[in-house]
Amino acid sequence: MSGTEVVVGEVVVGTVVGGAGGEAVQAAVTNATTAATTIRGWEVRCTGWSVPAGSVGPTEVPIERAPDQPRRRSSVFDRLVDRDDLEVAFRRIALGARLVGLAWMAVLTALALASAGLARPVHGWALVAAAVAWGSVSVIGARRRLDFVTSRGSVAVDVALAGYALFAPSLAGSPDQLFYGGYPLIVVAVAAVRSRRAVMSTAAVLSGVSLARLGIRSLAGTVEAASQVITYTVGAFIFWWVLEVLRRSERERQEALEAVAEARAQAARAEERSEMAAHLHDSVLQTLALIQRSAADTDQVASLARAQERELRRWLFEGDGEGRDGLVEALRAVADEVEDRYRVRVEVVTVGDAEASPRVGALVAAAREAIVNAARHSGEREVAVFAEVADDRMVVYVRDRGRGFDPTAVPADRRGVSDSIVARIERVGGRATVSSSPGTGTEVQLEVSR
Amino acid sequence: MRVFVVDDHDLFRAGVKAELADRFEVVGEASDTDAAVELIREREPDVVLLDVHLPGGGGRKVVEEVKRTHPDVVFLAISASDAPEDVVSVVHAGARGYVTKTISTSDLADAIERVAEGDAVFSPRLAGFVLDAFSSLPVGEVDPELDALSTREREVLRYIARGYTYREIAEALYISPKTVESHVSSVLRKLQLSNRHELTRWAHQRRLVD
Numbered sequence: 001m002s003g004t005e006v007v008v009g010e011v012v013v014g015t016v017v018g019g020a021g022g023e024a025v026q027a028a029v030t031n032a033t034t035a036a037t038t039i040r041g042w043e044v045r046c047t048g049w050s051v052p053a054g055s056v057g058p059t060e061v062p063i064e065r066a067p068d069q070p071r072r073r074s075s076v077f078d079r080l081v082d083r084d085d086l087e088v089a090f091r092r093i094a095l096g097a098r099l100v101g102l103a104w105m106a107v108l109t110a111l112a113l114a115s116a117g118l119a120r121p122v123h124g125w126a127l128v129a130a131a132v133a134w135g136s137v138s139v140i141g142a143r144r145r146l147d148f149v150t151s152r153g154s155v156a157v158d159v160a161l162a163g164y165a166l167f168a169p170s171l172a173g174s175p176d177q178l179f180y181g182g183y184p185l186i187v188v189a190v191a192a193v194r195s196r197r198a199v200m201s202t203a204a205v206l207s208g209v210s211l212a213r214l215g216i217r218s219l220a221g222t223v224e225a226a227s228q229v230i231t232y233t234v235g236a237f238i239f240w241w242v243l244e245v246l247r248r249s250e251r252e253r254q255e256a257l258e259a260v261a262e263a264r265a266q267a268a269r270a271e272e273r274s275e276m277a278a279h280l281h282d283s284v285l286q287t288l289a290l291i292q293r294s295a296a297d298t299d300q301v302a303s304l305a306r307a308q309e310r311e312l313r314r315w316l317f318e319g320d321g322e323g324r325d326g327l328v329e330a331l332r333a334v335a336d337e338v339e340d341r342y343r344v345r346v347e348v349v350t351v352g353d354a355e356a357s358p359r360v361g362a363l364v365a366a367a368r369e370a371i372v373n374a375a376r377h378s379g380e381r382e383v384a385v386f387a388e389v390a391d392d393r394m395v396v397y398v399r400d401r402g403r404g405f406d407p408t409a410v411p412a413d414r415r416g417v418s419d420s421i422v423a424r425i426e427r428v429g430g431r432a433t434v435s436s437s438p439g440t441g442t443e444v445q446l447e448v449s450r
Numbered sequence: 451m452r453v454f455v456v457d458d459h460d461l462f463r464a465g466v467k468a469e470l471a472d473r474f475e476v477v478g479e480a481s482d483t484d485a486a487v488e489l490i491r492e493r494e495p496d497v498v499l500l501d502v503h504l505p506g507g508g509g510r511k512v513v514e515e516v517k518r519t520h521p522d523v524v525f526l527a528i529s530a531s532d533a534p535e536d537v538v539s540v541v542h543a544g545a546r547g548y549v550t551k552t553i554s555t556s557d558l559a560d561a562i563e564r565v566a567e568g569d570a571v572f573s574p575r576l577a578g579f580v581l582d583a584f585s586s587l588p589v590g591e592v593d594p595e596l597d598a599l600s601t602r603e604r605e606v607l608r609y610i611a612r613g614y615t616y617r618e619i620a621e622a623l624y625i626s627p628k629t630v631e632s633h634v635s636s637v638l639r640k641l642q643l644s645n646r647h648e649l650t651r652w653a654h655q656r657r658l659v660d
Binding site for chain 2: 309345347349350351352382384386388397399401443
């Protein structure tokens with residue numbers, strides 16, 4: 001595809017097809033820059049750029065990526081504020097806040113119990129016990145599943161306990177002492193993590209409880225109740241507001257990350273295409289040129305085509321061939337070598353594979369002798385190689401449909417090669433069998449244990 | 451016999467048509483999936499020579515679509531790539547055999563006649579794939595009827611992989627060529643009926659190494 005390729009930094013962000021002018025390029029760059037700047041660590045700046053309308057050809061956009069900030073060593077604090085997942089962080093914070101609120105309330109109640117001014121201390125003890133119990137249950141529940149912290153049940157327990165804490169001074173016979181501290185407000189905050197509905201109903205219930213307890217007693221009580229209602233309601237709104245802003249910015253950050261990942265994937269695809277074009281140019285096109293020049297020599301043409309086929313097949317299906325030096329790879333290499341040298345076709349079929357070892361080495365060397373024999377003496381142009389690796393043994397068959405020979409009347413020179421095959425295999429404790437008869441071809445069977 | 455050729459390479463189609471013209475009536479050709487399905491339904495050939503790789507869904511889709519309306523049309527898959535997942539998927543869809551594009555003209559003509567007669571045609575490479583696929587399936591939880599090969603079937607496949615013709619296999623095993631054919635047909639049936647995901651997964655794993 002011809003057109004203007006837009007590159008931001010190292011990332012290709014799009015290709016504007018020829019004809020489209022500078023405006024389209026400008027738009028693509030603006031999008032990519034916005035996406036990149038939204039992301040932490042991807043602070044970029046554009047250092048001056050313009051595209052003349054109607055331009056065609058690669059457009060380099062000089063945007064520099066700011067260097068990464070040096071990372072601080074991670075402390076406990078860092079781990080607490082790590083925001084891999086915003087919702088996980090929120091729930092951890094909610095759990096911490098709840099524990100602080102419960103402790104706060106327990107200490108205040110304990111102080112009231114210690115001053116011994118309570119007519120009915122049982123309510124004080126009950127509140128301390130409930131605070132300790134609920135704190136422990138919260139920690140255990142959160143360890144199992146973090147969602148427990150802001151589950152519907154947990155929020156309900158919080159509201160019930162806060163309501164009881166608001167009433168406890170009156171029940172204990174000392175209405176002027178306050179036991180609850182910051183706990184009710186913290187309960188509102190925890191509910192805000194759960195949902196908007198949860199935070200609104202929590203604020204409403206706690207406001208109602210405050211009014212019921214204080215509102216009707218006196219003017220001072222009414223003022224105090226009103227101030228509590230305002231605290232809970234406004235608190236609910238602010239908590240929800242802050243969380244919502246954080247959540248939205250996290251969503252946008254994720255979207256920007258995805259956009260950049262997509263841009264990178266596009267760049268990778270483009271690179272793959274150009275790599276493929278380069279490879280085809282260096283290999284297939286060159287071979288085709290050679291074939292045109294030597295069209296009269298059919299052997300040469302067949303051999304060129306075969307070598308090219310092999311090369312292309314390997315490139316397509318095996319990558320760069322790294323880390324594959326087992327039996328299959330070695331047999332293929334031998335087959336390629338013989339094909340090139342003797343202008344025959346060697347078809348290799350394999351089942352299973354075995355890693356390189358002295359036995360595999362001996363097997364391959366013997367197979368090579370057999371393939372060379374078939375290529376040189378059979379008079380046929382095709383050699384079939386089949387290798388099978390089972391749990392306990394490896395077998396290689398080398399077969400041709402050539403003229404064959406009588407194994408009992410082998411001329412001396414052929415005997416030598418046969419011996420070298422047999423000797424190699426027997427040295428590693430294996431077995432080599434040559435079966436052949438005039439007119440039906442030859443098959444060499446090589447077998448070694450693994 | 452009426453033969454239809456599906457391949458997206460014009461040169462290859464033209465070459466095959468010229469080579470087969472002596473022995474068969476080539477009743478049509480197509481270069482992509484949709485055209486192939488439509489024309490095969492219209493011309494109703496005996497055998498379709500089908501390239502595994504085609505624009506618009508591949509050889510597999512052609513087999514599946516045509517088989518729904520014309521179950522009697524016989525497919526012989528042919529390909530240059532040998533990627534096991536492609537070969538196995540076309541055979542799994544219902545092709546009666548698989549040969550490589552480097553096959554000689556007379557061998558190709560023989561293969562076409564054999565699939566038309568109801569035999570299965572396995573190239574050495576396909577035999578290797580099948581042995582590999584069935585031997586790497588986990589041993590437990592197999593249905594012996596469909597998911598495992600008999601000793602004799604394995605033996606026959608090994609001979610095919612070694613480059614033996616059916617006749618040569620028959621001589622080596624002291625059985626009739628018809629029996630060899632019935633073993634290969636039985637392997638083909640297992641390959642087509644086995645719905646095991648392992649087969650596809652195996653082919654997929656092999657894709658990058660062969």
